[in-house]
Amino acid sequence: MPSRRVLGDWLGVAPFFLFAVAFIFWPAMTLFVGAFRAPQGGFTFANIVALFQPFILDAYWLTIRVSLVTAVGGGIFGFLVAYAAILGGLPRGVRTVLTTFSGVASNFAGIPLAFAFIATLGRVGLVTVLLRDLLGLNIYDRGFNLYSFWGLSLTYMYFQFPLMVLIISPALDGLRREWREAANNLGASNMQYWRYVALPILLPSLLGTMILLFGNAFGAYATAYGLTGGSLNLIPILIGQQVRGDVLHNPGLGYALALGMVVVMAVSIAASAWLQSRTSRWIRRGA
């Protein structure tokens, strides 16, 4: 009787796990197996070794730079904005508006976001033209290009910093007023409160979210494609080209690229989850 009940219990969740196998794990496995398969069949590390050619290393390097800059930049900016809204002594409505706007902005990505930034910072974009006409500053003559590293980074920031606002807000809520009062009563200055109390509590959460932002930018395909039409040598763009037609002339190398991306994402999400759990322990203990 108990075994029948256990079987029944498992049947209840079977469709979900079957779906996960069919649409997540089986497709992922075929890529991973392909990454280690030689053209004639049999096991090989050649595809993984082939990742270390200059052309692909360049793509990894550019993707890492864009992800790093937008994760750190978007992270710090998002933190400051969230801090200002929650603990900056502003009217309560500011926070509600910020949360709503952040929810919209963090989901406003892909092709329409690329269009928005072309209209803003493209060659005839509003801000480009304003800077030229009002300040006599032609940013394109000064080396700026929307379709290159900094342009892409500025565009990614549009969904990166609101994501930081949304994720860090609960942690900021968890900073208890008593901690600040206790620190002040013990004679701590504002700087000391931050250096010894608030920052150590928030740091894992901040770092964890930044790593999440890193992964978020690392895997972004649609925005990059919409902006550059695939001309920028980024890892997601390379994978996309490989899917459309074997541009690398080596299917195995394409699978190795995909595997490399999943490894980067898995490491960053695991590190992020670990760091987040360290903060939530503090916040829960405090609450």
Place this chain on the structure above:
Amino acid sequence: MGARRFWSWLWITLGALYFLVPLYATLHFSLQAKRGTLSLLAYQNVLADPQFYRTFAFSLQMAAATIVTGIVLIVPTAYWVHLRLPKLRPAVELITLMPFVIPAVVLVFGLIRAYSRPPLLLVSSPALLVGGYTVLSLPYMYRAVDTGLRAIDVRTLTEAAQSLGASWPTILWRVILPNLRVAVLSGSFLTLAIVVGEFTLAALLAWPAFGPYMALLGQNRAYEPAALAIMSFGLTWLAMGVILWIGRGRQGGPSELTGTH
């Protein structure tokens, strides 16, 4: 206090500018299709294009199919995990977070490779696209439903229904689902916002969806893409507005709006 207020307003203003300037620029650009004057010509051109309706309708259908699949898959699973198999919760949560580990461009690569050979020739079937979209929507749908289940007394409701002689399908359909209305609706609208403008899966599986249509227009036209961006933004805004509105007065709203790309 004065200094602190000043810095707070400064950062909020900068954040607001980052948010609003590109929108204003896009709006401004979209109104300039007629030289020297502001006009709605770009919007008229978009709305006069049959491809616009065809691709948008296609994406809406895919979104509807994704939402139904997501609900059918997630609600019973999350319910069962709550009621009978709490030990499985970490495994289920991990699976729903897989889209953050496997980005869309890799997911579609794997789907194409896994399902492009007989007997599993699914690559030209919309089922593959809907399956992929369902994967992308798992984190949002699951989190919304899980939050909803936490807020109700699943065990008592189930036992009450059972003692009145209800079968499992009846319990799910007539007791649990109505109590999860708000959660399921939030998850659905978020899924709608994600799927309708989605580009990666649709383009690489070669479907005539709204995302690829926008990308194509971006290559051929100047002002119409800006008009499309404004319309698409309006749609995202609408979906978020509905989510906030149906979930008003509840705890834990903001985190449900979180999405990644």
